[in-house]
Amino acid sequence: MTARIALFVTCVADQLFPDTGIATVRVLESAGARVEFPEAQTCCGQPAYTAGAPDAAARLARHHLDVFAPYDAIVTPSGSCAAMVRLHFAELVPDRRDEVAALAARTFELSEYLVDVLGVDDVGARVEVPVTIHDACHGLRGLRVADAPRTLLRRAGATIVEMTEADTCCGFGGVFSLGYPEVSTRLADAKLEHARATETRWLVSTDLACLMHLDARRKRTREPGPQPVHLADLLASGLPK
Amino acid sequence: MSGHRITTPGRDFQERSARAVADPQLQHALRNLDRRLRTAEEVAAAHPEWKERAAAIRRETLADLDGWLLRLERALADRGMHVHRAETADDARDIVLDIARAHGARTVVKGKSMATEEIDLGTALEAAGMRAIETDLGEYIVQLAGERPSHMITPAIHKTLPQIRDVLAHEAGHELPVDREALTAWARDRLRIEFLRADLGITGVNFAAADTGTLVLVTNEGNGRYCTTLPRVHIAVMPVEKVVPRLADVAVLLPLLTGHATGQRLSNYVTMLSGPRGAGEVDGPDELHVVFLDNRRRVLLGTKFEDMLACIRCGACLNVCPVYRHVSGHAYDAVYSGPMGKVLTPLLSGGAEGADLPFGSSLCRACNDACPVQIPLADMIVHLRAGTATARRARPAWQAWSRAWASPRSYRATTALARLGARFVPRRLLRGWTATRDLPMPARVPFRTRWDREHS
Numbered sequence: 001m002t003a004r005i006a007l008f009v010t011c012v013a014d015q016l017f018p019d020t021g022i023a024t025v026r027v028l029e030s031a032g033a034r035v036e037f038p039e040a041q042t043c044c045g046q047p048a049y050t051a052g053a054p055d056a057a058a059r060l061a062r063h064h065l066d067v068f069a070p071y072d073a074i075v076t077p078s079g080s081c082a083a084m085v086r087l088h089f090a091e092l093v094p095d096r097r098d099e100v101a102a103l104a105a106r107t108f109e110l111s112e113y114l115v116d117v118l119g120v121d122d123v124g125a126r127v128e129v130p131v132t133i134h135d136a137c138h139g140l141r142g143l144r145v146a147d148a149p150r151t152l153l154r155r156a157g158a159t160i161v162e163m164t165e166a167d168t169c170c171g172f173g174g175v176f177s178l179g180y181p182e183v184s185t186r187l188a189d190a191k192l193e194h195a196r197a198t199e200t201r202w203l204v205s206t207d208l209a210c211l212m213h214l215d216a217r218r219k220r221t222r223e224p225g226p227q228p229v230h231l232a233d234l235l236a237s238g239l240p241k
Numbered sequence: 242m243s244g245h246r247i248t249t250p251g252r253d254f255q256e257r258s259a260r261a262v263a264d265p266q267l268q269h270a271l272r273n274l275d276r277r278l279r280t281a282e283e284v285a286a287a288h289p290e291w292k293e294r295a296a297a298i299r300r301e302t303l304a305d306l307d308g309w310l311l312r313l314e315r316a317l318a319d320r321g322m323h324v325h326r327a328e329t330a331d332d333a334r335d336i337v338l339d340i341a342r343a344h345g346a347r348t349v350v351k352g353k354s355m356a357t358e359e360i361d362l363g364t365a366l367e368a369a370g371m372r373a374i375e376t377d378l379g380e381y382i383v384q385l386a387g388e389r390p391s392h393m394i395t396p397a398i399h400k401t402l403p404q405i406r407d408v409l410a411h412e413a414g415h416e417l418p419v420d421r422e423a424l425t426a427w428a429r430d431r432l433r434i435e436f437l438r439a440d441l442g443i444t445g446v447n448f449a450a451a452d453t454g455t456l457v458l459v460t461n462e463g464n465g466r467y468c469t470t471l472p473r474v475h476i477a478v479m480p481v482e483k484v485v486p487r488l489a490d491v492a493v494l495l496p497l498l499t500g501h502a503t504g505q506r507l508s509n510y511v512t513m514l515s516g517p518r519g520a521g522e523v524d525g526p527d528e529l530h531v532v533f534l535d536n537r538r539r540v541l542l543g544t545k546f547e548d549m550l551a552c553i554r555c556g557a558c559l560n561v562c563p564v565y566r567h568v569s570g571h572a573y574d575a576v577y578s579g580p581m582g583k584v585l586t587p588l589l590s591g592g593a594e595g596a597d598l599p600f601g602s603s604l605c606r607a608c609n610d611a612c613p614v615q616i617p618l619a620d621m622i623v624h625l626r627a628g629t630a631t632a633r634r635a636r637p638a639w640q641a642w643s644r645a646w647a648s649p650r651s652y653r654a655t656t657a658l659a660r661l662g663a664r665f666v667p668r669r670l671l672r673g674w675t676a677t678r679d680l681p682m683p684a685r686v687p688f689r690t691r692w693d694r695e696h697s
Contacts (some may be wrong), residue, residue, distance in 0.1 A: 009688050011646075015656050016681055018688035037692045042652040045643065050604060050623055052632030053639035063647040087620075141606035169563045173603025178673035180601050182259035185677040186567050187603070216678035 006071035007035045008107070010078045011043040012208045020208060023236035024077045024110055030239055031120040035075070040067045046084040049092070050174050058092040065089070065099055072106060073117065077232050079109040079139020079206050087142055109139055111148035111206055111231055121155045125238035128157040130200040132226055134191060134214070135167045136207035149206055149231050156238055161198040165190075172213035188217040196225035203228045254572060254601045261568040270401045271569055295497050296615040298490045299551035302482070306542060306550070309451045309484045310533065316454025320516035323530045330360040333534050337362060337443065337476055338369050340530055344474050346371055346441040350432075352458070352465040353377035354445025355393055355554055356478045356534055358576045359589070362443065373443075374435045376464035378428055385412050391570030391578065394502045394556040399569045432464065442468035442526065446479035447498065447553075449531075450488035456531065457491055458512040459498060461505075465512055475517075475526040480534045482550040494553060497613040501557035537589050545624060549584055551614045558608035558618055564601060573598060580608035580618040587625055599625040659683060 005028070009021040028035050045060030064085070068074045076082050086104040093100055114120045131153060139145040146167075153160055171177065171187025192214060195203045203226040205211050211228040218225065251257035261267055302309055314324045327333035341349065349371050351357060363384070366373035375384040379396035383389065386408045390396030397405065403419050409427060410417040417427055444465055448457040456477055458465045469475050485491060499505045518525030541547050559565045559579030570578035575586040575595050583602060586595030599622045608618040626632050645651045660683045668675050 011656075014688040015659070015683050018684045018686065018691055021688035022691065037689070037696075039689060039693075040649040042646045042649060048639040048643055050626070051635060051639060052623070052626030052629060053636050053643075054627055056636070056639035056643035059640075059643040059647050137603070137605040137607070141610050167607075169603045169605035169607070171563070171603060173605065175600070176603045178671075180255055180258060180564075181673045181677055182262050183564055183567055183601070184603070186262045187563050188678075190567075212681050213678070216674075216681055219679040220677060 002034070003072040004070065005033050005035050005073045005075060006068055007037050008041060008044075008068065008074045008076040008081065009037065010076055010081045010208070012212070013077060016212065017208050017230070020077055020230045020233055023230070023232040024075075026236045026239060027110070027114070027123050027125070027232050028075065030125070031114050031118055031123045033075075033118065036071070038067050038071070044081050044084045045092070046081065046088075047174060049084065049088060054092060057088075061085075061089050061092045062096075065093065065096060065103055068103060068107075069099065073113065074103070074107045075110055075113045076107070077110045077206070077230060078208060079136050079143055079145055080209060082107050082109045082112075083138040083142030109143055109145055109148075109206060111152055112139075112143060112145045115148040115151050121151050123152065123156070123235055124240065125156040125235040127153065127234055127238035128159075129202060130159045130161055130198075131202040131204050131234070132161050132163045132195050132198040132200045133166055134163075134170060134195070134203060134205040134210060134228075136205050136210050137169050139206050140167055145206065149204065152231065152235060153204065156235060158234075159200075161200050163194040163198050165194055170210045170214055172209050174209070177213060184213075185217060188214055189221075192218060192221075192223065192225055196223065198226065200226045202226050202234055204231050204234055205229075206231050251572075251574075253597050254574070254595075255597070257572040257574060258564070258568040258601060261572040266401060266404070267399055267569055268567075270399050270404075271566065291493065291497060292613055292615060294493050295613055296551065298485060298493060299553075299614045300548075302485060303542065303547055303550050306481065306484070306539065309486055310481060313449055313451040313454065313484045314533075316451060317449075317456075317531055318454075320454045321519070321529070322454070322516055323528065325530060325532045327532050327534050327536070330534075330536050333360045333478060333532055333536070334362060334365045336530075336532050337478070338365060340474065340476060340528075341366065341369070341371060341441055344440060344528075346474070348435065348439045349373045349441045349443055350376050350435055350439040350464075350468050350472065351380075352442070352444035352460065352468040353380050353396070354443070354478060355576065356445045356480050357443060358390065359480075359536065360478070360534065362478070371441075374432070374439075376432050376435070376462075376468060377460070378425065378462060378464075381428060381432065382408055385409070389571065389576070392556060392559060393554055393577070399571065432467075436464075436467040436471050439468075439472045440474065442470075442472040442475045444468050444475070444477050446477050446483050446531070448491050448494060449479055449484050450491060451484055451486050453488045454515065455488050456514040457495070458514065459495065459508045459510075460512070461503070461509045463510055466510060469512060469514060470524045470526070473526055474528045474530070475514075476530045476532060477514075478532045478534055480536070481538050482552075498553050498555050501555035501611070501613045537591060541588060546584070546588055546621060548616050549581075549588060549621065551616055552581055552585070553614060554581075555613060557611040557613060561607040561611040563605060563607065564603065580622070581616075584618055584621045584625060592628070596629050597631070599623075599629070600631065653689075656683070656687065660685070660687075 013021045045057035049057035171184040177184040214228045382397040391399040517529040565579040583598040
């Protein structure tokens with residue numbers, strides 16, 4: 001019996017950045033994984049959880065559990081959404097502890113799944129450009145993913161120029177970006193400034209929310225600097241057609 | 242007052258933090274707040290089991306806090322110290338004032354202590370007609386400027402050197418150069434006079450060992466020792482969670498405290514007090530009083546916020562917090578700032594103060610990683626949000642949203658509506674985002690539709 005792999009695309013990718021969803025599938029397939037898309041999936045509930053509405057979040061967590069229960073691996077292009085499942089579902093759905101633990105153990109962020117689970121460092125992409133990396137907070141401190149995206153980029157031929165404070169928050173933080181726009185924007189500017197100093201072509205990350213935030217700020221200021229891009233999009237762009 | 246006041250006014254954390262990031266002098270001063278955790282990181286990397294051991298000691302203590310306090314109380318009494326229990330900040334102030342009055346104290350020297358900030362003891366002493374002088378250099382500067390500390394470890398970190406010169410020169414009544422050593426030398430000479438004059442010394446406590454009845458004080462300037470040895474009476478104000486079961490535990494906790502606070506493997510001075518001056522001894526006060534301060538701490542035991550009492554006040558979470566590093570301590574308008582302040586302020590005030598603070602976090606989890614005793618600060622921040630009136634008001638909307646999105650069909654329907662409507666949403670509703678950033682638009686065709694087309 002072959003393992004069933006589900007794409008957990010996230011509501012952000014589904015609605016705002018579908019190209020990243022497509023790119024995620026392409027990268028996974030070129031690593032030899034056959035991916036299914038459970039169509040009943042919606043959102044992991046993180047926005048409600050962080051806004052202080054745990055009951056509403058729990059309802060979506062239960063739905064998420066139901067949708068992804070049949071799969072052996074659940075892969076997502078967002079460290080933050082994977083961290084939501086792994087770190088916070090247990091407190092939201094205390095009556096299904098074993099199911100939550102099982103799902104958490106099978107839920108992976110994309111680069112982590114490729115490198116740490118499949119053991120694939122080289123997805124067959126050629127991306128021979130200078131890049132810098134923003135370590136998205138929840139992937140890094142929630143899942144402990146730091147090396148995997150770097151390994152994939154290096155094996156694809158990219159030259160990684162590390163920025164100052166690659167592991168510092170971009171200032172998004174969900175409702176924080178709306179409620180504290182001045183501080184949030186200041187953090188985005190610091191991040192973009194550090195990225196600019198690397199004089200690279202791409203600012204790579206593994207979370208669409210951070211990238212959305214940085215890109216939205218960059219479009220407003222029109223400052224030069226590397227273009228924010230999701231790891232999956234960059235890798236997919238270097239795959240053979 | 243000639244010094245610039247960089248306290249940050251505003252009605253809430255949002256307004257104050259917005260002002261703080263727009264304050265060029267403050268932003269300049271904050272450059273001094275570089276990450277001083279390199280040494281701490283080295284120590285932690287070399288001894289990965291340290292944080293685990295420290296966390297275990299703190300949890301062991303909290304599991305039977307009342308028991309350890311009782312043992313400590315007896316051990317302190319055996320060593321000739323007077324123990325007082327203060328339920329509230331008011332009680333603590335009254336106890337201190339009673340002792341001070343009984344001794345006719347007129348000049349009080351204070352060591353740096355967050356607990357005495359918490360109960361606003363300096364103000365109470367001044368109101369009772371005594372002179373209360375802060376003797377930690379940073380605290381002294383902040384006191385002369387009429388401000389509050391902006392950082393637990395480095396109280397005047399929000400000030401530039403020229404601003405500090407202005408404050409000290411005003412007090413001196415003559416010119417002083419913008420020079421670190423010269424300013425420090427002037428302050429040292431001035432504080433020496435106060436130490437010699439003082440009738441009462443007041444300090445905090447970093448750790449108190451229940452087995453030996455030892456009070457441990459961690460300082461870098463030696464002022465703590467003057468406060469505990471020169472005046473006739475010494476009062477130590479000790480929040481109840483400072484107790485540790487054994488003096489040996491201090492060997493684990495102390496280097497973690499200093500490493501995370503200032504990057505030092507050990508502070509310049511570590512003072513271990515075991516009672517007032519004994520018969521035949523030369524140094525020490527005639528009387529040593531220890532005030533156990535509860536102030537809404539013990540009610541946290543057994544709740545999901547119990548772990549907050551494990552905090553050893555090292556300031557590591559402030560130093561790594563991207564929000565703190567850009568807004569500084571005064572924006573929090575509270576005794577405790579940074580991530581630990583966002584948690585502790587609402588808890589210690591029973592929700593009366595700082596209810597909005599937990600919302601001013603990007604939840605980046607840097608504080609969780611930095612904490613030497615493994616307090617899950619970011620998770621507590623989320624839990625605190627859930628208990629606020631703000632969250633309660635928004636709850637029906639989140640409930641409606643989650644009901645809709647728990648069904649794939651209505652998820653499709655609502656997102657289709659959003660796609661149609663996104664371009665017509667009045668921008669002022671989204672001003673929080675659009676004032677500084679372009680608005681991302683929904684894709685014309687969502688991922689699931691494209692998947693359907695390719696796989697049907």
